Amino acid sequence: MAASELIQDSDDALPHVEANVSLMNPQTPSHAPRVANGNPTRPISPPMAPSEGHNSRKTQERSRFSVLLQQSQLIHSLSSGLRRHCDYVKITVPDERANRLPTEWWKTGVAFLYALFNLVFTTVVITIVHERVPDKTVNPPLPDKFFDYVDRMSWAFTVTEVNGLILVGLWFVQWLFFKHKSIVGRRCFFLIGTLYMYRCVTMYITTLPVPGKHMVCAPKLYNDSTGKIWRILQLISGGGLSMTGSHLMCGDFMYSGHTVMLTLSYLFIKEYSPSWMWWYRWICWLLSFSGVVCILVGHEHYSIDVVIAYFVTTRMFWWYHSMAATQVLREAPNNFLSRTWWNPIFNFLERNVQATVPIVFSWPVSLPSSCRQRYRMVEGGRDE
Template sequence: KIRTAIEPEIEMRTVYRRSPTSSYEKLSLDGSDEECSSSSMEISTPPPSPLWLGARNRGVEQWELGKVLFIVSFFWLSALSNWAVLAYTHDFAGWEPMPDIVFKFVPEIQIAHKMGDYFVTSSLICLVLLIVFHKHRLIVFRRMVFIIATLYFMRTVTLLGTYLPPSYSDNARRCREQHANFSLERLGVRMFEQAIRFGMQDETGKLCGDMLFSGHTLVMMVCMLTVTHYIPKKWRLLRFFPYCFTYVGMACMIVSRRHYTIDVVIAHWLTTFVFTSYHAYIESDQFSDRRQSVFHSYAYFRLIGWLEANIVPGRLENVFESPSEAVLALLGVKPKESAPREKLGVEKIV
């Protein structure tokens, strides 16, 4: 809903559109478009946060400090909770692998273990490149961190609720020795080992028991869905790479027996649901549409609404931009204008 401070006879022929970068365009029905300042209109959007930092310039999104700190804290709490649960469940998970439909027909392929790690790394590279070159990179980055944190929190709940035994054919050789008695000191040491390695483990002597929800599949799916959703249309053929990395990587997770089939399936379903529902909620055309949505009755989506309160509803404009332009804009440096064509020895066309 937009109200303009102009004459009634002109008001019916003019609408205003605001982009995610807080620039306004006046769209006239006669085809003439021009930019205008926010002082000439009143928009029924929530008031800006008091933690709003600086001004947007040349497509560089503002960071809201309080929300960023919340998202980062949520991410690290989710990661720490995953490592804590793994450190705990290792001593209580069974040692005999469970039957699996894929294991019944496909033998364990150990080389697929490393291949799966390579595909995870390749998917992350695709995600990083997208965020670096996307015009609204900070918005995309903030959304992805929050979604990943949400999924890792859900993974913590599943790991803590049910202890599945490792799926290797030689669990006794691959996994560390189990201890019958719980030790808080041992738990802290294991968590510290996980933290300094950011969740990565050695091939032998590893902590086992983090089944039921594949973390590798979670990461690859988020990368694939993000690239698919935010890549510009003219670059859409590049979506083939994250698709390939993700689904081949998921197959590697199973045939290497790093995860059961159900682990990968659950991770695929939950990641797709969280990513899709998040964007279905925030990409409503109006803030009022969000409040009328069935999602709004859940506290989680009201939290998302708070995080997205100062971002214009609707889908982001997917455009690539050199990261150097964003850096210059943050520093307040104006890019050098190119010399006139006549000074470059090119004849001016009239």
């Protein structure tokens, strides 16, 4: 009795503590076990068996997988229902918005008309200037240092025109196979038109005497407007070449149009040809250089005509392509190249060209769909 009373008294002396403990095992007894000193121990949940934890983990993963499966089935059923009962509105985004190199052939057409107008206008100015050329018997040719050291060779100017035709033909074929031919074409047409417009100005404001007494100039027509029109048409039909017999007028010396075409053709060929075609570039350079030299050897232009033509052509080409190839340069506030008079025309032609034109070639004419399908079948058979 004494022991039991002591235990009971010790139980009464302990403070009353309430605690809510969640037990994993429902079979755990409700009363906490006592020890010999009469202090109760905290209820401790028995450790879970490894197999039970593994089973509960598997159960959770299965429940998660079943939920994901139900969601995917629900999404699939909704999408199939929408396909059957709803009409879709397809919104197409134009390719030009995403394309950084749009074709814009209409701009190329405008540049072509600009070049064509200036070429025709050049023939008109040549016809006008021809009437003002001083007579070679009264005004002898001006002294030229190149002519002092190199005698005239009659065949040299024919070499110039043949080389020019070869270079123009090579550039035309290269342009046809170029992928972004619309962009390059409008650049070429703009530069040709601008250079020949400059030539009209220089020819008109200063009329030089003939560079050699060997030159045969057509008789002057003075007030014969009909005869002048026929001369303009004859000059256009013959391409302004002496070898075709269409160019018998004098006065178009400052500056050399043949030098412009030889230099400009080579610059475009070099700029838009791959670097591995170095041999092709060297051949074109030799054709251009020899053609320019033969102009002087034939005494068809003064040396100053050739020098100015080379200077104006190369600078115009480099200025234009520097602005076209450098996007930062276009937007720079202190860009002095933007102060040129033709900067608005440049912005019109190059506004949507937001990247450097890559050197990529393709067939100029796309194959028919039947040929493309047969080609794919052949390629598929080879792969197999």
